[in-house]
Amino acid sequence: MIVVTGAAGFIGSGLVARLNLEGYNDIVLVDDFSRADKNKNFEGKTYSEMVDRETFHTWLQENHAQVEFVFHLGARTNTAEFDKAIFDKLNLGYSQMIWNACVEYGLPVVYASSAATYGMGEHGYSDDHAIIPQLKPLNPYGDSKNDFDKWALVQPKQPFFWAGLKFFNVYGPNEFHKSRMASVIFHSYNQIKASGKMKLFRSHNPKFSDGGQMRDFVYVKDLCDVMFFLMLHRKDSGIYNMGTGKARTFLDLTKATFKAMDVAEDIGFVDTPADIRDKYQYFTEADMSKLRSIGYAEPFTSLEEGVADYVKNYLIPGKYW
Template sequence: MIVVTGAAGFIGSCLVSRLNADNFNDIIAVDNFTVARKEPNLQGKKVKLYVDRMEFPEWLDKNYEEVEFIFHLGARTDTTEFDPAIFNLLNLEYSKKVWLACCEYQIPLVYASSAATYGAGKLGYDDDENIISLLNPLNPYGDSKNDFDKWALQQTAKPFFWAGLKFFNVYGPNEYHKGRMASVVLHAFRQISERGRLELFRSHNPEYADGEQKRDFIYVKDVVEICMFLMHHRQNSGIYNVGSGQARTFLDLAFNTFEAIGREVNIDFKDTPSDIRENYQYFTQATMDKLRRIGYTKPFYSLEEGIQDYVQEYLIPNKYY
């Protein structure tokens, strides 16, 4: 059996689909299944058992002998939430329980970290584990992810294989439930489809023109391929960036979304909301050498390819992955 926590969420549900495609059907799906808006993400997928996230530690204690691998992707991911207690409970302490169980039962583990750990990027975006203790995230979500990365590296007891994945700006199918926290691609598609125009955040940094803010956008299909590689590889434990390795502007994203929909470009700019303005990232770009060095050779979707696939194959026909 393969466990996926956060299985009803964006990346988790896409990973379940990818596992099913390779005939891994004994999936233990762990999540908060009371959130109705996430239900469509798992429809039609092959799942052996659904386990509530708060009941999972006890379930694992009873069933660990049957578990082959754990993908711990479940987390509170809202960067606009500023109550550290929420992140401490769901992202830090819960992840410690999963880690310790994997140590005790010798289960390999892949868990979700985040590029939010890099903060404003003053130390760059290199997944060198020596700088993790020096990073300064910009919000409690980033703090919780970095705190767990630091804790994991300090442990003398570790699963025989483990990997922490610093996800950059992931976009793609099955993120439809995420509301404000959905990718800019999804927001752009909805605005363009409904209004024929798109609003982007104005730059409040003199070093960047409006729309020239840059992010490392990675298509979710690349993310799940990396997860599959690590499940089969089970060597070279550590913390890895998961991005495309290429920063692109929000204008690049906008132009490609308009083109994929078949509409004329019509862009306005609005002020970045005050609650996120001070901690807004203007540039992110993952260094991907570390993952390549351990043998991951597949090419990444370009922003053009990813948006085209997302819009044409999923958003326009209203499909799930």
């Protein structure tokens, strides 16, 4: 059995699809399955069991001998949520429970960290373990992810293989349910479809032009390829960046979306909301050298190729991966 927590969500359901493509069908889906808007993410996929996240610890106690690998992708990911107690429970505490169980039962685990741990990028974007204690995230979500990374690194008992992946700006199919937290490509598509136009945040930093803010946008299919590689690799434990290593502008992203939709460009700008303006990241770019150093050699999908696949094969026809 392969366990995937967060299996009804964006990245988790994509990983299930990727595992199915490779012939892995004995998959245990773990999530809060009460949200009907996420059900389509796992419809049509092959799996052996669904386990509610609240009873997963008991399930694992009873079934760990049949488990081969754990992907812990479930988390509260709302960067606009400021109730620290929610993150302490669902991100930090729940992850610690899974880690300790994997140690006890001898299970390998890959878990989701986040590029939100890098804050304003004042320490750069290297996944060197020595830098992690110095990082200053900008919100409780980022704090919770960094708190777990720091905790994991100092544990005297660790799973025989583990990897934490710092997800950068992930986009792709199965994010219909994410509302405000969905990717800019998802919002661009819907705005262009509704009005024929797209409005981006104006730059409030003299070093960047309007729309020239840059992010490391990574296609969810690439991320799933990396996780599949790590499941087979099972050595070189540690924390790894999960981006492309190449920052692109929001203008690049928006132009690619217009092109994929075959709509003439009409791009305007609005002020960045005041509540996020002081904590707005103008540049992120993953240093991918560590992942490359352990043997991952596959190329990452270009922004233009990823947007075209996402828009033409998923958003326009309304399909799920």
